[in-house]
Structure formats: structure tokens, C-alpha cells
Amino acid sequence: METVKIKKITALWIVVVLLLFVVSIILGILMRLNQGEIIHHSPVTFYGNMTTHGLTMIGIWFVAGMAGVNYLMQRYVTVSLWPNMTGLIFTAIGVILLWVSTFIGDFHAGWTFLYPLPFKVMWASWATPMFLCSLTVMGVGWLIWSLGMVMQLLKRYSISQVFAWQHFGKNPKVETPPFVLISMITLVGVIASLLAAVVLLILYFMEFFSNSSFVNDALLMKNLTYFFGHTIANEMLYLGLAVLYELFSEVSGRPKWKTTWYIAVSWNLSLVFILTAFFHHLYMDFVQPEGLQIVGQLASYLASLPAAGVTVFSVIIAVYRTKIKWSLTNLLFFIGVAGWVVGGLGALIDATISNNFVLHNTLWVPAHFHTYNVMGNVLFSLAFFHWFAMQFANNNITERFAKTKLGLLILGGAGFLAVFYLGGAESIPRRYSNYPAEFPSAQVLAYVGAIFATVYLIAILFFFLNISKRCVKIMFSSSS
Template identity: 35%
Template sequence: MSTMQLYPADEALTRNERIVFNLYVASVLLVFVLMMLLGLTMRLAQSTWLGVPLDVFYRVMTAHGAGMVGTIGLASSVVMWFFLRKYVKLTLAIFAANYVLFILGAVALLAAVFIGGYAGAWTFLYPLPVHSMNVWSPHAAALFMLGYLLIGVGFLLFYLDAMWAIIRVYGNLGRALGLQWLFGGEIDKSHPKAVVASTMVAITNSIGVLAGAVVLVMCLINIYFPSVGLNALLVKNLTYLFGHMFINASIYMGVIAVYEMLPRYSGRPYPISRPFLWSWASSLVMVLIVYPHHLMMDYAMPFWMLVMGQIISYCAGLPVFTVTVYGALTNVYRSGMRWRMPSSLLMLSMFGWAAGIIPAIIDGTISVNRVMHNTQWVPGHFHFYLLLGVLPMVLALMFHVIGQRTPARASDKLGFPLYVFGGLVFVFAFLAAGHESTPRRFAVHLPQWLPYDQAGAIGAALLITAMLVFAVQILVGLLRSPGHADPARVTG
């Protein structure tokens, strides 16, 4: 019996699933808006349009970085859960536990920052957390790390449940990835792309989260037992393996929305293929070994790792990116697709991912990295593919679920172009400033850098306005949607 027969492609949410889904969506939207406001605060402070004390600026920077990365991960996990549950039997209680642990972790992070005064950035790099020059206490640093640990445990539970559910249906993770078809044989066209992507994410980010858990426990021990010294280079490697994997997994979870939803709106099949399977299999390996490109300025690193990071930087993002964007464009071309909010957001996500990866690859070149890595070029590239790539994937699912089946409303016509325009102004202000060597993580800027800061602040304000429009539409739509709404019937 095929998987499709075992678990019909029915997206209808049960009452309990609807409750958990609504909690995720409402929390994600609330935290996104809050984190965006913190980001705007920083840009206003750097542009001298708002007076912010220096210690407060770095607290805001710490909360914004940690909160935004965690929330984009939580949002993308909703995408993975929503579509994967059609093909395998996931445990709703574990998905709910992931939510509870995330909320507890987020509260710990915010308390550490805004009550305890922790301002050591999301990286918590040793030995900074315990050598704060009395700006914050060791307890504040420990609370921050505990918050991360709680969030990581929640995600690990979710991934383990996903892998166990996949194994129960497909026998093993290799078959779920489609490895049996890499070198020949007739591919089962009904094999879901969502299962392939979810399997890859569950494997790789489980490793990343475990690396994060190890380094967090090491740092927590060091805080309260300073005699237990740590190897700073090892700590940094584990930290960036964790951080790099987490943010990449967010992209790969989000892209499941493209595979599952785009055919609904284009009215065309989007079947699996051998290049698709090869791209995900190769990315599984490369995404785990590319993180040394974050450490090219650490000359104590083994030389072969820096070479590997350089080479894989050019290769890691291309397989999945290429087959996804090419597949999306060919699926839409001359399809006569009716442009609704979900389909518009999905195509925006392809642009954001494609354009955002270019400055990332440029920065991955050692000769460029030596000059550009500690400039605003870096927040420029990751804001590009997060705000205009991953977040639109998540928003597309949210609009899909509330049933965007009616003609576009005035708020749609306002919100979408405002989001795109504000997002482009915001990210290009970062990239242009980075090109002029404006440093990142500086609260005070020189006069010649202020025009970029001011343009970025204007872009951020426009972006937040559009996000508020989206949030209101989605939340009202969730309240109005029937308890067993089934967006599977949507064809655009």
C-alpha cells in the first residue's frame, strides 16, 4: 500500500490541531512584530533619530538577534509540521511541547537581557559571558543560555518525533530521502517532496541542536565552576555549527511550502525527479561541513577546514536552491495562475532566496571576507533571504490556511507591495553600508555612515507597517476560519 493511500493528502485541521496551529501562528506573528520593532530601534539609534543609551542598544541587539533567529525557526517548523503530517503520523503532544519549551526559552532570554542586563550577542562566545566587566551578572548569562537550551530541547523532540514517524512509514531515513533512486530505477512519482525535505532537515538540525546543547552545557558549567576551563576554538566551532545549521534548517523547512502549495495555485503537477533527490542528498552532507566559512578570520583553525569552508561555500546552497527555483519557475510559466496572496508570497520567496544568496557567496570568498565580514554587508545578506525569502514562505502558508480564495482586497494591494519595497530599501541600505565598510554591531556611527542608517530606518518602518497589515489579516482570518477548514481544495 502506498504512502498516499495510508495518509491521504488532506490538510484539514482537527480541533486540537487547530488550537496548537493557532497558538504557533499568533505567537510567531506577535514576536516577529516585536523583534522588528527592536530592529527599527537600533536603526533609529544608529541614524541619530532616537537617543538610546549604549548599554540598552547592545541589549536590544542581543534580544533581536536571538529572538528573530529562534522565531524564524519556530515559524518554519509550522510549515514542516503542517505538510509532513499528511504523509506520516506525527505526535501532536510533542509539537505542542516544542511550543511550550520555546515560550519558556523566549521568556528566559528576554528576562536575561532586559532584567539581567545580558548584552553578549546571540553567539554567547566564551569567555565574554563570564567577563562582562560587571555590566551583567553570571546569573544573567546563565539564564540566557538556559533559554537557548530549552528552545533546543523542544526542536530536538520535534525532529526525533518526525524521524520516528518517517521511519514507521518508509522503513528507514535513506528510503525517505529517495537514496534508492539516485543511481537508477523507476522513481515513485508519488513520493512526497515534503518527506524528502523534512528528513534532511530532521537529520542535519538534530546534529546542529545537539552541538548547541553540548556547548551550552559546557559554558553553563564554566560559569559556576570557573576552574573548568574551555577551549575557546572548540566552543566557537560548536557554536557556529549550531547557529549555521539552525538558520539553514529554517530555510529548508520553509521551502516545503513551495513544493506543496505552488502546484495548487498553478494548477500543474510538480513531480519529484532524480536531480531533486540528488540535490537534497548532497545538501545534507554539505550543509553540515560548510560552517567553517564563519571562522575564516580565526587563523588558529586547521587550514584544511578553512579550505573546505571556502569550497563548500560556493556549492552548499546551489543544489536545493537551483532545483527549487528552476522547478518553481517552470511550474508557473504559462500556467495562467491567478495571483492571490499565497502565490505572490511564494514567488517573492524565490526571488528573496535567489538574490539573498548572492552577497552570501561573495562574503564566503576569503579575500572579500577579510574586508567585509565585520561590516553591515553580513546583516544585509541574511536579512535579505530571511525577510524576502523565508518569511514569505511562512506567510504564504498562513494566508493559505485562512482561505485566500476571494479576489484581492485593498489591504492585500497595499500590504504586499509595501512589504516588498520596504524590505528592499532595508536590505540594500545594509549592503550599501557594508560596501562602504560600515561596521556591524556598532551603536555609534560616523557622520558619513548616517545616510545608510536613515534609509534603513525608513525601510524598516515601511516593512513593519506591511507586517502589521499581514498580522491583522491573518489573525482575523484564523478567528473566522471554521474549525475543520480544509485548504487542500484551493486551486487558485
């Protein structure tokens, strides 16, 4: 019975994520059209949309990864429904509070809400506490969900087993599946980032309720913000990778991947690198201790070693000169890995301090993080969504128009991202509602970006209609 309920809640998550994704893409297109001077929104509307777009996107792709991992985790451990339900209810309430604060209250401090901007009220006075409450509600829900999954894993595996430490030696007696290892590593990172968010929000509320008798330290708040924001944005991608490790070989008709010593070592090291790479967000804060700045560059570089040398290399090996059963699911995974690599290259370049000096907060930044989301993480989750829907559908129906959908996705995504990179190389600032006259190419690039984003949206609508139709049936079916 619990399994049936988790199937239904996963179907519900998928529909909600895709619906909110479509809305968020439309907000993004409106922003690019405004920057291209095709439409004319007030700066308040633009920056409000920017705040909603950023936070909603991070939220939905995080919960999409969580829902996928939660569903597949049933293969290894008994999974409780209630943490998942808590995550769903708290996310729904959090999104409503967020949207009310931005769309009605005009809150527009950006998804990073860098301290003390939320307190410099340029919107309805109730919007700041409502925005902070929305983050609190979502954070609490996600923390309960993450802790719930960790508890389930620890009921089945010991600490050393769940981190696959026995694989460091030869002939381990117990095998930890890669999915379990990656899920655990990722959940630890998620919990760490959410705890940082808890501290951050407590400090915000302390200042809010102290009538300015308590004032926070801006540098500490910035470190906490990026420890939370960077880590959770990275971990949502790693949740997608856990799903890839579990499903790629399976849908390809190949032997299941097993944990080896180098997979165990690399994923354990990944946790360290991911938790320390966030310092690269503060390179341009020269008062930050130099040692931490260098840690930021080295950790960002080192994080690419297990990613490229283990995960990407494993996917390449699995495909190279190997006859495998290609389907939309593993194609999405494969293209997603390519997108992740390209985004990673852009990120590595930006994580080099001397480059960041001339790239920081230009369009190069949205260029690279959109790459590993738009053409990486989103594709990992779409692969799971499609695979999930396929299990309860006729293959011929759901694979129809696969080439068209993929073609539109790649064309739209590549074009949309290319103009961001060109904009970054042109030194065009990010987060500008309107571009100054010094950047004559900026408007054209924004307009072109909006056109390609629309192509991408059309592809997503194809996926949305196809997958959601099946998921709605699953939600309302009476049998298993």
C-alpha cells in the first residue's frame, strides 16, 4: 500500500514540477524580452520576476531530484511516505508564500537575498517576513524529507556501509549499491546546506525582531547564503546523478553498475569538495581571508576530478563501441551528461580567480549555471520522469516524436545558452532590467535568447503534456 502511495505522490511531484517549470520558463522569457526592449516591464516587475524565477527553479529541480531518489530508494530500503508528504505540503505552502511575497507584495531582493537587502524595504512591508517565512517553511519541509531518507538508509546500512568505506579495501563483504552511496553523500550535503539556511534565517529573524538593536555581519551572512545556495544548487544535480547511476545501465539493457574502490573514494571526496567550493562566490570580496579564496579555487578544480574521471568516464565507457538499447530515457541521460560537462567547463573557467575578476556577475555566470541546469540536470530529471511514465504506458505512444522533442530541446537550449556566453565575453552585466547604451549588442542578444528559450519551452511543453497525462492517470488509478 505504501508503495502505491509513493508511486502516486511521485506522479504528483512530476506534474507539479513540470507545471511550475513551464511558468518559470515563461518568467525567464519575459525577462529576456524586457532586456531586449520588446516588452516594457517596470524594474520592480522585472526584479520580482527574477526573484520568483530563480527561487522557483532551484526549488523545483531540487524536489524533482528528491522525488526521483525517493522513488528508486524503495529498491533498497523501506521508504516511509510521511517525510515525502511533509516535503510536498511544505513545498506547496512555501511556493504560495513566495509567490504572494513577490507577485503581490513586490518583494524583489533576488534569489540570493543578500543581507541586508531584504531589510531595505522597497516593497510592501509584510513581504519581507513573508519571503523569509516561505524559505523557512520550504527549508523545514526539505530538512524533514532529507533526514527521513537518511534515517531509512541507516536502518538498513551501517555508517561505514552507507558511505561505502568497506570498498576502499579489497573484496568487501557487503556491497553498497552506487545509488545508495550517491544518495547518502548527496543527502548529507543537502542537510548541511539546509542547516546553514536555518542559521541564516535565525540571524535574519533575530535582527528583524530586535528593532535594529542586533545587527548582523554582512560577510558572515554572505558566506552562509552561498554555503546554502551554492551547495543546494549543486546537490540537486547530484540527486539527478544518483538516478542516472541507477537507471542508465538498466534502460540500456546492460549489466548494473557496481561500486568499486574508485567510485567509493571519488564520491566521498566529492562531498568535501562540494562543501568547500562555495567560497568561489566571494572571490571579489577582498576582505575574505585569502586562504579561503584559494580553497575556493582548488575545491572547484578538484570537484571536477571525480565528476569527469569517474561519472563522465563511466558513461563514456558504458556507451563506447557497445551495442545498447537507445531510448528517450538514456538519450536524455547521455545528452544531459554532455550538457553537464560543457557547463562544468564554463564553471571551471569562472572559478579561476584571475578570470572571475573580469567575469564575476557578467552574463558568463548565468551562462554556465544555466548550462548544467537547462542541458544537464533538467535532462536527468526528464529522463526519470519519462522512464517513470513509460512503466505505465505503451512504449510506442510515449516514444513518439522523440527526435522532434530532443531536436527542439537541443536547438533551443544551445541557442539560449550561446547568447549568454557571448554576453559574458562582452562584459554585459547580469541582473539588469534594462541595458545601458554602452552595450548595444545586449538587447539583440537578449531578444535572440528569448526566441531560443521559446523553442526550448515548446520542447518542454511536449514533454509536459506527454508525461503529465500519464502521471495524472497514475494519481487517480485505483489499483497498483
